[in-house]
Amino acid sequence: MIGLDTNILLRFLLKDDAAQTDKVTALFENLSDTAPGYISCITLMECTWFLRHRIKLKREQIVEAISDLLDSADLILEDERVIEEALGIMVRTNAEFADVFIALRNRDAGCVTTKTFDAQAAKTIPGMELL
Template sequence: MIGLDTNVLVRYFAQDDVTQSRKATALMESLTAEQPGYVSQVALVEVVWVLGRCYGVDREQMKDIIDSMIATKELVVESADTVRKALRVFVASAKADFADCLIERSGHAAECEYTVTFDGTAARVAGMRLLK
């Protein structure tokens, strides 16, 4: 298995730098079910942030990208079930931040009673509990 950094994934999806995108594409196309690429939750959060902020990828497109990453046998996405659940919350709310959704769903998967935050928006839309 080969770990994939955010910048490799972004170059692959964005295809915005001729040299780096070509290298990223070659690497991604060389991955197999026997030798997959590994996408950590941290890298995934960064990919969502970069593609959304820098490239204008909307929530539905982001859902499609992440769903395709989870579905392919050539990639292993860390805690894929938790990522799917966070993605559903993210897409359902126009204000939810993917990182907040993943933090809350990761806490839930770890059997936390709840996740606290000072962020009012995260409390309202990502399922966290506001710490007062």
């Protein structure tokens, strides 16, 4: 298994730097179900934040990008079940991936609630409460 950093994942998704994209493409072509790439929760969170706030992708594009990663037989995403649940909530609400993912991970860690100053998140995400 090979860990993938955020900048590798971003080059794979954006293909915005020819030289780096060529290297990432070669790396991804050598991944397999017996030697997969690994995307940690931290990497995924950083990547989705960057795509949403720096690149200004729409929520629907974020859902599609993460879904494509989940569908790859050559990639393992940490906490895939929670990621899939977060995507489902995103589709049904106007919540952001990071907010939903944080609330779900906290729930799974045994938290009874996740306190936030984000009124929209508290209103739409199960387990989030406004402080």
